[in-house]
Amino acid sequence: MPTAATSSRDSAPRRDKSAAQRALEKMGLVRDIDLALHLPLRYEDETRLVRLADAREGETAQVEGIVTDSQVQFRPRRQLVVTLDDGSDTIHLRFFSFYPSHQKTLSVGRRVRVRGELRGGFLGREMVHPSFKAVEPGAPLAEALTPVYPTTAQLPQAYLRKAVASALERAPLDEILPAHVVPPGLPTLREALHFLHHPRPDVSVATLEDRSHPAWRRLKFEELLAQQLSQLQAQRERARLRAPALPVREGGLQERLLAALPFSLTEAQRRVVEEIARDLQRGQPMHRLLQGDVGSGKTVVAALAAAIAIDAGWQCALMAPTEILAEQHFHKLVGWLEPLGVGVAWLTGSQKGKARQAMLERVADGSAQLVVGTHAVIQDQVQFAKLGLALIDEQHRFGVAQRLRLRQKLQDGPLEPHLLMMSATPIPRTLAMTYYADLDVSTIDELPPGRTPVVTKVFADDKREQVIARIREEVARGRQVYWVCPLIEESEVLDLQNATETHAQLSQALPDRMVGLLHGRMPAAEKAAVMSLFAGGQMSVLVATTVIEVGVDVPNASLMVIEHAERFGLSQLHQLRGRVGRGAVASVCVLLYTPPLSDTGKARLKAMAETHDGFEIARRDLEIRGPGEFLGARQSGAPLLRFADLQEDLPLVQQARHAARRLLDQHPRAAAAHVARWLGGKSEYLKA
Missing domain, CATH: 3.40.50.300 (P-loop containing nucleotide triphosphate hydrolases)
Structure with a gap:
């Protein structure tokens, strides 16, 4: 039903369809499936009429009656005041912005159907800016709840409802998934979407609002399954790639560095160094996240990983999100590694002229075995002689586009470098199971001795x-x-x-x-x-x-x-x-x-x-803010989960994880079609 604010503009989309189309595209509603998945924010009940005599103040009601008075008043500002009589009582309708078409629809003697909130006014009960439309006597009522969609000023609800309804009919919503993959008791995707766009009036509004209705659960499962499939595909694609095998030599650079350090490693540090060393010795790319609380000693672990790569004759790059952090790493690594004969280069965006050119030449000819810097490390003019290991610190602080660029840069040669990402923001278990599903995770769960609370x-x-x-x-x-x-x-x-x-x-x-x-x-x-x-x-x-x-x-x-x-x-x-x-x-x-x-x-x-527990802090942060901040997701321009909630829907996450493996193993074509339907081009962002 058009609102008072939009009813006069019902014809606007027909006059200027491109404006509405541009608004649809801006909201990402390009394909029929995009519109079909654009679900209502809330619903309006236009399936029944209420007698004015029975309606209560503070409630939203739909009434129908005859206009007995309609006039423009100036008290204190210009407004249209209409009196409506439904046979049981009268009510005033008040509009502060209106058009000639509104006045025509609301002229004396017209039968109109009105929906809005009843309030007590100075001259009796009233509705301010209700939605309205002219009707014939006995005009049928809606059979389902009326959807109210998320929209913009350039896209009226009436136009968006028509666009969604027609897309829903055209969208390819046939079942892609084999029946045994879908949790029992859930409707088909087509049934779920038709229901959520036009729910029956007798359905529990609470199950729609808290998203616990089976129709909602089907959508959440489908979304989580697409996300899990994307991660699993990325993991399997990576397993097919080749990387340099970096052996750990007895008496090599790593052992010399360990002997030169002015402190001993904690047991947790020793454990994760061994996990990383095992990965580096394999011929496929390591894709590991090193997580540890603030001050747990991740930099020395990174230095030992770098030492393995350098000792095997390969270069190592360490990228940090800020110059200050990159410089801290640079000074520590220079102090540890230069005395052992390692050439270290420094690259940031603020470097200019001859100093920058000299660093680029050292990276290109291989004399810089370790390159430390900001995202300048992945700029086009930086050419590595033989990059074997890339280290990214505080990886969630880099935008998704930057991380994708790094991955693409790393894929230039026949061998892909190993990748070790570090984070002092521990990843909650639910995130590790979803967005980091294609990562191996090493955790330093012990602080060095001598730290005071x-x-x-x-x-x-x-x-x-x-x-x-x-x-x-x-x-x-x-x-x-x-x-x-x-x-x-x-x-x-x-x-x-x-x-x-x-x-x-x-x-x-x-x-x-x-x-x-x-x-x-x-x-x-x-x-x-x-x-x-x-x-x-x-x-x-x-x-x-x-x-x-x-x-x-x-x-x-x-x-x-x-x-x-x-x-x-x-x-x-x-x-x-x-x-x-x-x-x-x-x-x-x-x-x-x-x-x-x-x-x-x-x-x-x-x-x-x-x-003070970083894991507990991370768990509470996920509750408060959602996954975006952990992932650097805001830079992607798209929310990563629209329907599912990682905290609330953990059982569905686990079902989707299990189903993704079965689907990829037994029905690879169905898996590919499902990812294309749900993610389109966004699957690359999930791999970044």
């Missing part, structure tokens, strides 16, 4: 002065402090204390101490100088944006203040907290927030105060 305290920002007093105490003891802000400079949209302002305030409060400022827009040389002063202990306080989120290692830092903590994601807060507690000094993390807090904000800060 960090006490987390949560304060409203009116306690700012007490926090500054605590900073004075810490620096007086010779300790160092981080203060993290979410913005660099004034924003008109968000009234947040910014890094520049905080830096000025803390410099004034601590006149005899050096207070530094670090943010992403500073030149690389300036950033390096600030970090050097802080790491060397000359600088007492570092005010920074989240550029210090990962990789920064200053054991003397004992206090971390995070301003507007409610603006950060949970895994990001956990990463930031991991910058302190890296030495033997008792450390504190202060979360400052600006009230009032949203429910999400409360949940995040509560989780931070209650636990």
Whole structure:
């Protein structure tokens, strides 16, 4: 049914079909199957009429009657006020925006059917901007609930409903899946979609809204199955590829590095190094995720993996999401590997001229055996002589497009390099079973000895002065402090204390101490100088944006203040907290927030105060935010799961996992058709 706002524009799509088509394409509704899978947000019940005498205020009702009065009034602004009489009572209909066609439909003597919320008004009961249409006496009512679809301003509901209804008839919805693959008790895909677009009025609205109805479960299963098949196909395709076999030599570079390290590996580190070494010795590409909590020692594991590749005569590339993190890795790896005769190159986007050209030449002629940098490492002009191992740190921080580019770059030669991805954001089990199903996972589940637990305290920002007093105490003891802000400079949209302002305030409060400022827009040389002063202990306080989120290692830092903590994601807060507690000094993390807090904000800060376990943090983060942040999914421009929910639908995830293997083994053509139907070109994003 057209709404008052749209009924006069019913003809607009016919006059300018291209505008509606452009809007459909922008929403990704290109194929008939896309429209068929564009499900309603909610439903309106137009299957019955209510007598005005029986209707209650606050309820949405559909009524039918004769217009007894219709006039444009100016009190206080121009509006159309219509009186409707259904024989049992009268009601006023009020419109603040209207067109001549509305006035014609709502002229005196016309029979109209109206749907809207009843309210108490100054002149009696009324509906404001109800939907309406002219009807003949005895006009039939809808037989099913009326769908309300997600849409845009350029795409009226009436047009979208027609587009979906006709696509639903044309879409190829025949059963692709063999019956034994589908969980028992579920309808066919065609039945499920027809039902969800036009449910019967007697169906339980609760089962539609909570998505527990069998029709919903069929869609969720199909979606999860497509996703599982895509991952399994990627895993099997990779198993057919060849990679250099990298043997571990007795007395080789890896053993020399182990002997030169100023510390011993933990049992967990030893275990994952062995898992990685076994993969590298095989002739097919390793595709492994190394996960470990903040400070668990992933960099040394990466160095030992690099040593195996370099010792076997191959190059290794390490890519990090920020220059600061890449530089931290660079300094550690240079310190460990250069004394053992390894040539290390440094590549970032800020490098220019002769220095950059010299690095590119060293990579191309193979004299740089280890290449460390940002995404500049995968730019077109970077040509490796013999790349055997690629390491990606904080892989979820790279956009999907960047990860796809890396995969494509790695596939240039006859042999594909091994791939080791690292993350300090542990992957919850449900994500490991779905989006990381094609990965082998190694977990460092033990912190090195000597780490002190960090006490987390949560304060409203009116306690700012007490926090500054605590900073004075810490620096007086010779300790160092981080203060993290979410913005660099004034924003008109968000009234947040910014890094520049905080830096000025803390410099004034601590006149005899050096207070530094670090943010992403500073030149690389300036950033390096600030970090050097802080790491060397000359600088007492570092005010920074989240550029210090990962990789920064200053054991003397004992206090971390995070301003507007409610603006950060949970895994990001956990990463930031991991910058302190890296030495033997008792450390504190202060979360400052600006009230009032949203429910999400409360949940995040509560989780931070209650636990230091990265896996528990990751589980709660998944509950709060969904899978997107773990996957770098936002950059893909498409939600990765539209219907299923990883937390709620774990049994269906497990059924889809089992079914995917059977389908790929026994019905490969059906598997390919199912992935094409559901994912189209998006399956590449799932493999990134």
